[in-house]
Amino acid sequence: MKPGIYLAHKPVGATSFTLVQALMGEVEAAGLTRKQLPVCHGGTLDPFAEGLLLLLAGPATHLMDLLHAVPKTYEAEVIWGVETDNGDLLGQVTHEGDTSVLSDNILDAALAPFLGWREQVPPATSAKKIGGEPAYKKAHRGEAVELPPSRVYLHEARWLSHELPRRSRLRITCRGGYYVRALARDLGRALGCGAHLSRLHRTAIGPWEDPGPGGRVWLHGPAVLPWCSSRAIAGDEVNDLKHGRSIPLGEVRPPDWRLPEGFPDPEAPVLALQRGRLVALLREQEGALRTTTPLWPGV
Numbered sequence: 001m002k003p004g005i006y007l008a009h010k011p012v013g014a015t016s017f018t019l020v021q022a023l024m025g026e027v028e029a030a031g032l033t034r035k036q037l038p039v040c041h042g043g044t045l046d047p048f049a050e051g052l053l054l055l056l057a058g059p060a061t062h063l064m065d066l067l068h069a070v071p072k073t074y075e076a077e078v079i080w081g082v083e084t085d086n087g088d089l090l091g092q093v094t095h096e097g098d099t100s101v102l103s104d105n106i107l108d109a110a111l112a113p114f115l116g117w118r119e120q121v122p123p124a125t126s127a128k129k130i131g132g133e134p135a136y137k138k139a140h141r142g143e144a145v146e147l148p149p150s151r152v153y154l155h156e157a158r159w160l161s162h163e164l165p166r167r168s169r170l171r172i173t174c175r176g177g178y179y180v181r182a183l184a185r186d187l188g189r190a191l192g193c194g195a196h197l198s199r200l201h202r203t204a205i206g207p208w209e210d211p212g213p214g215g216r217v218w219l220h221g222p223a224v225l226p227w228c229s230s231r232a233i234a235g236d237e238v239n240d241l242k243h244g245r246s247i248p249l250g251e252v253r254p255p256d257w258r259l260p261e262g263f264p265d266p267e268a269p270v271l272a273l274q275r276g277r278l279v280a281l282l283r284e285q286e287g288a289l290r291t292t293t294p295l296w297p298g299v
Contacts, residue, residue: 001030001037003058003299004220007208010053016044023055042067043176043205048088051202052210059278059295060224066281068176069266070227071155071259073204076170076197078184083194087123087181097193099165107168110190111157114183119149123181152178155263167198175264207257220299221276226257230271231282231289241272241280242296246288274298 001023008019020041027037040061042054051074054067081099084091124147153175160169172180181197188195203210207226211217222230230253237247252270259266270289272280277298282289 001027001032001057002218002220003037003060004218005042005060005063005224006055006057007211007215007217007219008053008055009211009213009215010045010050011213012050013047015047016041016053019053019055023057027057040064043072045202046088046181046200048090048197049200049202051200052205052208053202054205054208058299059297060299062293062295063224063299066225066266066268067205069264069268070176070206071173071204071263072176072178072202073171073173074180075160075199075201075203076172076180076184077199078168078170078187078195079198080165080167080188080191080195081193082196083185083188084196085124087179087185087196088200089196089198091196095188095194097188099193102165102191102193104159104162104164106191107159107162110187111159111170113190114186115154115157117151117153120152120179120182120186121149122147122179123185150177153264154178154183155260173260206259221278222256222271222273224278224299225268225271227255227259227266228268228271229253229255230273233272233274233279238274238279241282241291242294244291246285246290248288249284250289269293 010016010019020039023039024034027034027039037058038061039055039057042056042064045051045053056063080102081097082093083095085094154172156173158171160171162168180200184195184197231250233241240247269281269283269292271278272282279296279298280291281293283292
């Protein structure tokens with residue numbers, strides 16, 4: 001087992017932590033302790049959903065926050081006429097409404113106001129924390145859950161197909177922290193008929209695509225953050241960065257992958273690369289580069 005990011009496929013029914021536990025088992029089988037090679041995921045998927053899940057190993061576990069600021073693409077099936085308490089097919093029905101007036105044009109018009117930045121109330125059964133505890137744990141105990149709205153960003157959204165008045169298929173690209181279940185809920189409320197998700201597939205995160213069932217891809221070096229510029233370091237520069245000293249800007253290489261036009265700037269750091277390994281995240285300060293996140297011995 002090696003440090004880095006693993007692109008994995010989460011099947012329907014499994015929790016995101018199930019995949020983390022499986023990778024932890026591989027770490028232990030390789031004779032390493034969890035302290036030597038810690039593991040986490042880079043953004044959860046609901047049990048009813050499937051698709052790309054990022055598994056972070058070793059120093060890459062410090063990169064989680066940087067992964068939320070890049071595009072995530074989903075394909076979803078929306079069921080019209082029924083709202084559930086959690087926004088998906090596993091929830092309890094809370095409202096049923098008339099779907100007879102739905103049409104392609106009406107659905108196009110309903111989707112448009114959700115584009116861009118807006119406030120979104122997460123589902124009660126979400127991973128948002130309340131007093132340090134995930135909201136879904138309180139909801140599953142039957143406790144009342146009231147979550148404040150979050151600022152979220154929807155970059156693109158378009159209908160793939162309709163089987164009206166029953167269902168529609170939707171593809172969206174959003175920033176991290178966006179709840180597709182909440183979008184279905186809010187669309188249903190805007191239309192007055194109610195709605196929930198019956199399927200959800202995360203097809204891509206940034207440049208990475210879902211490897212499919214049984215697939216797994218290992219990323220390391222600059223490939224773990226390809227939307228960041230990079231700077232090769234060597235010799236005294238390594239020692240300077242390790243001891244909190246800055247280094248000259250030098251030759252900063254542009255990113256290998258560009259975000260979609262118009263997508264919010266993730267304010268990405270500069271990657272410090274030592275012999276192809278990512279060893280630190282840097283920020284420019286007063287015309288020089290300084291370490292903000294050390295990642296030695298490297299990813």
